[in-house]
Amino acid sequence: MIPELGHFALVLALAVALVQGTLPLLGASRGDIRLMDLGRTAALTQALLVIVAFGALTQAYVTSDFSVANVVANSHSAKPLLYKVSGVWGNHEGSMLLWALILALFGAAVAIFGAGLPDTLRARVLAIQALIGLGFLAFLLFTSNPFERVSPPPLDGNGLNPLLQDPGLAFHPPLLYLGYVGFSVTYAFAIAALLEGRVDAAWARWVRPWTLAAWCFLTLGIALGSWWAYYILGWGGFWFWDPVENASLMPWLAGTALLHSAIVVEKRDSLKSWTVLLAILAFSLSLLGTFLVRSGVLTSVHAFAQDPARGMYILGFLLFVTGGGLALFAWRAPKLQGGGLYQPVSREGALILNNLLLCTLAATVLLGTLYPLFLDLLTGSKVSVGPPFFNATFVPICAPLFAALCVGAFPTWKRAEIWPALLKLRLAFIVSIMAAIVAATVIDSRATLAAIAFGFGVWLIAGSLTGFVERVRNGRLRTLPRAFLGMTIAHAGMGVIVLGAVGTGAWNSELMQTMKPGDRASFAGFDFKLERMESLQGPNYIAERATLAVSVGGKPYTVLAPERRLFTVQRRQVAETAIHTNLLRDLYATLGEGEAANGWVIRLYYNPLAPWIWLGAALCALGGFVSLSDRRLRIGAPQGGKRARRPVAAQPAE
């Protein structure tokens, strides 16, 4: 009964979305306030209905209702409760329902928090949001109904993909979707602005918090995914340039660019059409990622629910959303008049440079991801584009981005001198050069590029702090805008990520050894002894566990117990790595194949600074949230902009 209620709620939500997607648009063009207000009511109703549908599916999972086909295919009564709940979105149908839910919640949020928006803009934003929702709801109901029943119901389910039975991955999709779907709001704002034919500071002030929120969630989602890959795939790496990873990185890069260009629109009334384009692209790239992952046009280690028929639908939807948006852009954007004039050396100039570099990065990732597909279709030859391509293209473009990042925060609007900024940064510059030299001589003399990258990481942190310290010294700590504090934290967080990536990627050491119980190995200053091997019986898997006693100089230090689990239902092996961290380095052990006669293959990794990768990502997201709590963004009144602009303009160049 409850699954039918969920299904019914979904159908109603579709009908409400249809109303929400049409009538307010009509109202906005006719100036009919009643039709426009309908958008708010509809948005709230739609959210409520999708919540009911999502709740119904969750209920079916929690109670293991095996009369629902989706539950049979993806759940099992013996599964822990956490994975029963995360199983809801650990499959194609459920994850699409989660998309629809988050989309509807964002729509409701615009309806609730958007009271201060101009009526026509709000009506149009809500309508666009509803049209996107319509696409997802129709997709769910017509091709991927999560509430389909089976009769007679089987005794038990097939279980969840073993790789997904992990706390890290339980929360990875919701965070990622909060990011992807958050960009739908900025997309809706962009389309609404094109329809209105007006982009101004007030618009940018409205767009920025949504972009920031989406960006923060996306950052966390990507970081969690990367952390998961690090400890579950057992390869010791944290980023593999897999199409699925790239799919999440592209909207992140576009979103980061948007975050910065929206500042220019807000403060200087310039870069309008570019910002609108970025807002369209950020969401389009999110959809493109969904398409690539689910349609089966590209292979990937973690692609799921590949189905060409669904691929065609998503492609059609992608074309409708992106194509519609870009066509509207081509038609209306040339009419958007840019405001302020500025010199190349100015904060505007710095932010444009930031945008150019970030977009080049996004384009590089897009090209690297799609090139094998294009080449295959055109010439029939198969190539793989992997880390070598991205190391040769992506990483070098990061260098100017990072170099300019710290300098770019100093110039004033309109026009500035480059020298005062460089002079202020001299200490940071010296510190980072020293760090690079120390890295090149003391830590690892063979890895010159790594040492340079390490210097860049230190530069990012020191440079970000320089601006902060200067403001504090000038006694402006109390009036320091939260946005500035957030920027400092996020930029420094980026530096922390770079340090972590250099440590893990370049200075790690690794030992692979075949060991029998009683065997010893010494590695990276630690002594390892394989104490014993044992077989374990888990709830839905059997496992082999190695117990490694780690000691330093004869003193017991820690015990690492990596496992190799074989999930019996799916006949799939999953490595359960053992990691000992002290926040400065990870000691990482995985258990490979083996048998009693010849011993087991054990891989040991020493990954310096590895935890910093995720620590840095968390700092970036924290910076975003701090920035989001800025008073100006919370109030969002256009007149606030004029007040806030003055102190910046009055800032002496020194």
Next chain:
Amino acid sequence: MNRRLLFLLPLATLALMAGFFAWSLLAGRDPASIGSVLVGRPAPRLDVKALRDGEPPLTDALLKTGQPTIVNFFASWCTPCLAEHPLFTRLATRDGAVIIGVAWKNKPPEAITWLKRLGDPYKFAGADLEGRTGLDWGLSGVPETYLVDGQGIVRRHFRGPITERDVNETILPFLKGAK
């Protein structure tokens, strides 16, 4: 006018991309069975230096001996290669299979150390340091394994590590049947 065209550029890019996507979907292409292209055709050129010192380079002649041959691309840095390695050792020792191993994008000393530690099942071992031969063979990563019959025709292509099941159901019958 030029400015207008500039604003059309994103749309044009999208149209181009969408065309490719639709083509890919409609062509019914299965990216997972990437290797089927080579099956039934003469094996691509084999031209690599020997991995072990003092051995002659590997050439096409090795594939046309009238004997069925297994060609395996591996690397010491590849974890899945570790998983399939015992199967090759058994194929070589128990079943007497002729296995050609090509260390792909792998420094010879590292590959040799790896083989010394785990055992060397390769009758002939080559080093494809730049990955050029791997490119000719349509490699998309390691490990990949090809079954080549006595006339040098590729009969089967495995992407990823071979399994016990592949050995029993495909490789052993192939070694018995192919000439």
